[in-house]
Amino acid sequence: MTTTETPLDAAASALSLYEQMWLIRLFEEQALDLFRRGLIRGTVHPSIGQEAIAVGVCSVLRSSDGVLSTYRGHGHCIAKGADVRRMMAELMARRDGYCKGKGGSMHLCDPDIGYLGANGIVGAGMPIAGGVALSMRLQSRDDVAVCFFGDGASNQGVFHETANMAAIWKLPLVLVCENNGYGLSVPTSYACSITDIARRAGGYGFPGWSVDGNDLPAVLEITKTAVARARAGEGPGLIECKTYRWERHSALSRTYHVDPTDATNWSRHDPIERFGKWLVQKGWLDEPIDNQTRQRAAQIVSEAVEFATGSDEAPSLEALSDVYDNVI
Amino acid sequence: MSMTMLSEPNIVPSAKKELTFAQALNESLREAMTRDPSVFLMGEDIGPYGGLFRVTEGLYQEFGSQRVLDTPITEQAIIGFGVGAAMVGSRPIVELQFSDFMALAMDQIVNQAAKARYMSGGQLSVPLIIRTPVGTGLGSQHTQSLEAWLMHVPGLHIAMPATPYDAMGLLRTALELNDPVLFLEHSMLYSTRGEVPVDPYKVPFGEARIVRQGSDVTVIAVSSGVTVAAKVADELAAEQGVSVEVIDPRTLAPFDMATIVASVQKTNRAIVFHQACRTCGIGAEIGQRIMEEAFDYLDAPVTRVAARDVPNPQAKSLEMVVLPSEQDLKRAINSVLYRSPA
Numbered sequence: 165m166t167t168t169e170t171p172l173d174a175a176a177s178a179l180s181l182y183e184q185m186w187l188i189r190l191f192e193e194q195a196l197d198l199f200r201r202g203l204i205r206g207t208v209h210p211s212i213g214q215e216a217i218a219v220g221v222c223s224v225l226r227s228s229d230g231v232l233s234t235y236r237g238h239g240h241c242i243a244k245g246a247d248v249r250r251m252m253a254e255l256m257a258r259r260d261g262y263c264k265g266k267g268g269s270m271h272l273c274d275p276d277i278g279y280l281g282a283n284g285i286v287g288a289g290m291p292i293a294g295g296v297a298l299s300m301r302l303q304s305r306d307d308v309a310v311c312f313f314g315d316g317a318s319n320q321g322v323f324h325e326t327a328n329m330a331a332i333w334k335l336p337l338v339l340v341c342e343n344n345g346y347g348l349s350v351p352t353s354y355a356c357s358i359t360d361i362a363r364r365a366g367g368y369g370f371p372g373w374s375v376d377g378n379d380l381p382a383v384l385e386i387t388k389t390a391v392a393r394a395r396a397g398e399g400p401g402l403i404e405c406k407t408y409r410w411e412r413h414s415a416l417s418r419t420y421h422v423d424p425t426d427a428t429n430w431s432r433h434d435p436i437e438r439f440g441k442w443l444v445q446k447g448w449l450d451e452p453i454d455n456q457t458r459q460r461a462a463q464i465v466s467e468a469v470e471f472a473t474g475s476d477e478a479p480s481l482e483a484l485s486d487v488y489d490n491v492i
Numbered sequence: 493m494s495m496t497m498l499s500e501p502n503i504v505p506s507a508k509k510e511l512t513f514a515q516a517l518n519e520s521l522r523e524a525m526t527r528d529p530s531v532f533l534m535g536e537d538i539g540p541y542g543g544l545f546r547v548t549e550g551l552y553q554e555f556g557s558q559r560v561l562d563t564p565i566t567e568q569a570i571i572g573f574g575v576g577a578a579m580v581g582s583r584p585i586v587e588l589q590f591s592d593f594m595a596l597a598m599d600q601i602v603n604q605a606a607k608a609r610y611m612s613g614g615q616l617s618v619p620l621i622i623r624t625p626v627g628t629g630l631g632s633q634h635t636q637s638l639e640a641w642l643m644h645v646p647g648l649h650i651a652m653p654a655t656p657y658d659a660m661g662l663l664r665t666a667l668e669l670n671d672p673v674l675f676l677e678h679s680m681l682y683s684t685r686g687e688v689p690v691d692p693y694k695v696p697f698g699e700a701r702i703v704r705q706g707s708d709v710t711v712i713a714v715s716s717g718v719t720v721a722a723k724v725a726d727e728l729a730a731e732q733g734v735s736v737e738v739i740d741p742r743t744l745a746p747f748d749m750a751t752i753v754a755s756v757q758k759t760n761r762a763i764v765f766h767q768a769c770r771t772c773g774i775g776a777e778i779g780q781r782i783m784e785e786a787f788d789y790l791d792a793p794v795t796r797v798a799a800r801d802v803p804n805p806q807a808k809s810l811e812m813v814v815l816p817s818e819q820d821l822k823r824a825i826n827s828v829l830y831r832s833p834a
């Protein structure tokens with residue numbers, strides 16, 4: 165085959181992944197800033213430092229594949245192809261936001277691109293993703309469902325229920341655990357009975373892979389394997405992406421890392437910087453292209469803020485609609 | 493008079509057949525699966541076994557293991573998988589073996605199914621039907637009536653059919669709704685028989701049934717309580733000349749308040765009769781709404797006849813102490829009429 169197998173096989177598509185990573189980074193830095201300035205209500209859960217996972221995983225998905233995400237989901241949303249302007253408008257509670265102000269940062273959703281919703285309940289996206297996978301199977305589609313969740317969520321009962329049912333039915337479900345070292349304040353090493361969460365897949369008889377979640381090509385490669393298996397009807401897989409949460413849990417949280425030096429260590433493993441080096445080695449990235457890429461990402465973010473600011477506040481009647489479809 | 497409760501005044505006479513409540517459900521499921529390939533069933537022991545109460549009997553044999561899915565014992569996943577499948581084009585009808593088990597799946601019912609449409613600004617739909625029995629006779633963990641929990645959550649539809657006719661007609665309507673429906677079936681009703689038209693018909697959500705006309709007092713009853721209320725009404729008419737109007741809301745969400753208000757305007761007295769615990773049961777809500785919407789018409793306090801606030805005991809002699817009886821209802825009716833019981 166001469167066709168491009170992955171976006172990493174060609175300069176243009178590889179560079180677009182790089183730009184996506186920057187877009188996520190800058191979007192979230194902007195969101196945190198807007199929160200500090202009182203322009204975003206509630207909170208913001210940044211995924212800064214985890215961009216390689218969102219971008220690496222989604223880069224092998226089709227828009228008809230379904231993604232379920234979490235409150236720490238801006239990256240997944242962007243990487244699945246969402247309109248950043250409507251995302252920002254939602255964070256800022258505007259009428260042009262994806263959810264017309266009813267969802268906010270924690271409930272972003274764009275079914276048209278297969279982004280079936282972030283979730284505020286730790287672990288709750290897993291069985292929903294299982295159901296999406298089941299429906300795809302029943303409709304004889306060869307699409308897959310992907311669920312992002314944290315290390316903490318892997319301790320929820322629903323992880324077990326979902327893994328077991330997806331396994332007995334060999335559903336096209338890819339579980340992506342972002343092990344960022346913490347569940348809010350509690351270190352994963354304390355809360356998880358094992359070091360490699362991927363090993364939990366063994367209990368259900370499907371493969372689990374632990375991968376360096378800050379290494380985009382590695383994430384992409386393993387996702388390709390898991391997705392291909394799922395599409396071929398070989399059943400679910402669990403990918404554990406080891407990464408690190410640079411920021412506090414959410415914009416509301418007190419700064420609390422058990423070992424701050426740990427964080428400094430991991431900061432050196434900036435996934436964007438790493439992928440940049442990979443691109444340089446390929447001969448696809450140099451300083452001018454790098455600057456252009458960042459500038460484009462920055463431009464998209466500032467246009468998003470402009471768009472959101474220019475959009476009206478969600479109209480008050482919105483509060484009462486969309487509870488039911490059928491008005492009876 | 494005792495036949496009033498099974499007759500359906502608002503339908504054109506047509507060929508009828510007699511079915512049990514379980515058969516009526518079974519037929520509606522078969523019909524839905526035949527008509528709509530996006531409909532599938534999922535739940536515990538609903539496959540070859542046919543369901544604990546035989547509601548899915550024969551469907552596995554007819555539609556196969558890909559349309560009638562036996563699940564592991566995994567309530568959170570049963571509901572959660574239903575939510576996800578419903579979001580992307582399927583119409584799952586899932587069974588929770590007992591409604592008490594909703595407690596294990598409450599996140600998926602309350603935080604996911606009920607709120608997906610709203611949180612997404614109308615982008616997501618969850619056309620999921622959850623069928624589940626309420627009941628009596630099986631102790632504290634298998635016979636609760638928890639409908640008030642559900643009625644408290646915006647985004648859910650709730651049906652509580654009392655007859656085979658309503659079971660069939662409401663399930664047909666449920667299949668046309670694009671939001672989650674909790675379909676609560678009383679286990680003591682499954683074997684009761686009633687007439688249903690041979691031709692397809694539907695029972696709309698949000699339309700109460702006046703089970704029995706009356707002028708002295710309005711009794712609002714749901715599920716298996718409807719039969720009891722109608723019987724009590726018949727007896728009081730014969731024994732004491734008291735005219736009781738019995739109303740079955742049939743669905744709790746949406747809720748037909750207009751029919752109740754019109755009735756109270758006529759009778760000036762209202763009693764809510766239900767098998768669920770009294771405190772914060774649906775009687776509290778219905779009673780309060782009568783106060784708000786028909787206060788000027790009331791000649792007596794709105795009264796609740798409901799279960800005592802204790803768990804369901806296993807022994808029949810003890811359960812009889814806890815659950816509201818025909819006698820309790822009769823007493824309440826006499827009390828709001830300021831009469832001494834005969």
Ligand SMILES: Cc1ncc(C[n+]2csc(CCOP(=O)(O)OP(=O)(O)O)c2C)c(N)n1
Nearest residue numbers: 236284285286314315316317344346347348
């Ligand atoms: C069911 C539930 N329990 C607790 C919380 C509060 N909470 C939100 S995020 C979080 C930590 C989750 O950690 P993890 O799954 O590792 O994901 P991360 O936040 O690190 O991305 C907690 C405790 C919640 N939202 N939902």
